[in-house]
Amino acid sequence: MSIGIAVLIGLSALFVLHGAHQGLAEPLKQSNQYRKAPGQPHGQVSAKLMLDIPPKVDQALLQAKYKRPEVIPFPADNPHSQARELLGRTLFFDPRLSGSNWIACATCHNPAFAWGDGLPRAIGHGMQVLGRRTPTILDLAWADTLFWDGRAASLEEQALGPIQAAGEMNQPLETLVNELRAIPGYRELFQTAYPNEPVAATTIAKAIATFERTVISSQAPFDRWVAGDEAVISDAAKRGFVLFNTKARCSQCHSTWRFTDDSFHDIGVAGDDQGRGALLTDIVAMQYAFKTPTLRNVHQRAPYMHNGSEHTLEDVIAFYDQGGRVTRPSVSADIQPLHLTIQEKSDLIAFLHTLTSEDKPMTVPTLPR
Numbered sequence: 001m002s003i004g005i006a007v008l009i010g011l012s013a014l015f016v017l018h019g020a021h022q023g024l025a026e027p028l029k030q031s032n033q034y035r036k037a038p039g040q041p042h043g044q045v046s047a048k049l050m051l052d053i054p055p056k057v058d059q060a061l062l063q064a065k066y067k068r069p070e071v072i073p074f075p076a077d078n079p080h081s082q083a084r085e086l087l088g089r090t091l092f093f094d095p096r097l098s099g100s101n102w103i104a105c106a107t108c109h110n111p112a113f114a115w116g117d118g119l120p121r122a123i124g125h126g127m128q129v130l131g132r133r134t135p136t137i138l139d140l141a142w143a144d145t146l147f148w149d150g151r152a153a154s155l156e157e158q159a160l161g162p163i164q165a166a167g168e169m170n171q172p173l174e175t176l177v178n179e180l181r182a183i184p185g186y187r188e189l190f191q192t193a194y195p196n197e198p199v200a201a202t203t204i205a206k207a208i209a210t211f212e213r214t215v216i217s218s219q220a221p222f223d224r225w226v227a228g229d230e231a232v233i234s235d236a237a238k239r240g241f242v243l244f245n246t247k248a249r250c251s252q253c254h255s256t257w258r259f260t261d262d263s264f265h266d267i268g269v270a271g272d273d274q275g276r277g278a279l280l281t282d283i284v285a286m287q288y289a290f291k292t293p294t295l296r297n298v299h300q301r302a303p304y305m306h307n308g309s310e311h312t313l314e315d316v317i318a319f320y321d322q323g324g325r326v327t328r329p330s331v332s333a334d335i336q337p338l339h340l341t342i343q344e345k346s347d348l349i350a351f352l353h354t355l356t357s358e359d360k361p362m363t364v365p366t367l368p369r
């Protein structure tokens with residue numbers, strides 16, 4: 001006997017579950033139907049979704065939902081060229097961009113750690129421990145806002161921040177521009193990349209932003225499974241993906257092919273950092289809210305959260321299972337104790353591992369003299 005039950009996630013029916021799952025008689029019409037009303041238990045529907053077999057997924061919907069873009073969007077006032085990308089890549093890896101001449105962007109955004117630094121919180125100029133963890137720069141060409149609190153609107157705007165910040169690279173822009181102009185190799189790179197513009201803060205920012213847009217997590221096993229290769233991910237990972245979209249509610253925030261809604265939420269990470277709340281002081285939901293990070297290549301980037309407070313992916317799952325580490329009025333309604341079984345926790349982790357792309361090793365440029 002085979003009954004097909006469509007589980008509607010948001011407005012799209014992603015899974016067609018086959019088999020005599022008596023407990024699944026009531027399909028979820030919309031995601032907010034299993035959102036907990038304040039003060040009421042919510043275990044009802046989610047408890048029914050424990051699956052012992054990998055579900056059959058509606059391939060067309062899956063493909064539509066997780067479609068990777070075909071081209072990288074570049075802004076009209078800073079279109080891509082090979083020369084600009086090369087200049088940006090060179091600047092990104094050059095420690096001479098810092099006041100001490102030994103901290104590059106890549107010191108913290110290291111390709112070997114999926115473009116993070118593997119530290120709970122970044123360490124900058126003079127060995128200062130900064131307030132937040134270094135986020136990855138993967139797939140930012142599609143990001144709406146930048147920084148954990150969304151305070152920068154474009155990569156061009158963002159790029160000059162860390163160079164000047166006393167705690168990060170501690171380099172006045174004027175000094176940097178003079179230093180770069182004095183290096184013949186850089187004069188040439190700038191001339192080819194921006195022939196009608198000077199070596200200046202604006203062109204430094206535009207070149208770095210161009211390079212950053214090309215830093216993309218390429219095809220991962222998850223994408224090949226979406227494309228139809230059934231054997232490429234394990235049954236555990238497939239069950240994990242169902243949980244991700246149903247009982248565990250992860251897809252409420254970690255949505256689209258980048259696994260982020262580009263929005264801000266308080267998920268109950270302990271600490272005093274107000275996050276986006278420092279910018280939007282009168283919106284309750286924005287207090288202690290941070291940008292939803294992409295989950296692409298996530299297992300290469302421990303520790304986790306804006307302050308590195310969760311050491312491993314196992315800890316992150318335990319965090320969500322508990323319903324966050326603290327309760328506050330600002331904590332999102334989607335953060336609730338999940339009552340996951342040991343098997344479900346490891347299934348979720350198996351799924352997260354399928355998001356790691358098999359990228360070609362990054363070529364570090366020769367720095368001009």
Ligand code: HEC
Nearest residue numbers: 104105108122123124132133134135146147148159162168
């Ligand atoms: C000392 C370590 C350090 C250095 C050096 C550094 N960064 Fe960062 N970067 C960080 C930290 C920490 C954050 C998060 C800060 C925040 O959100 O408040 C960040 C955030 C970012 C973001 C935003 C990412 C996102 O998801 O919103 C981008 C882009 C970025 N850095 C690019 C650069 C570039 C370009 C350089 C070199 C010019 C650079 N960084 C140098 C640590 C560093």
Ligand code: HEC
Nearest residue numbers: 248249250253265269290291292293304305306320332334
């Ligand atoms: C209400 C929205 C929301 C839900 C639901 C949610 N997340 Fe998150 N997730 C976030 C935000 C926001 C952060 C960053 C929070 C911070 O650093 O303070 C985050 C951080 C993470 C991180 C750490 C990534 C990093 O680079 O630090 C992982 C891993 C993660 N979530 C996985 C999951 C999984 C798995 C689920 C389901 C069990 C889930 N999330 C449910 C919004 C959400």
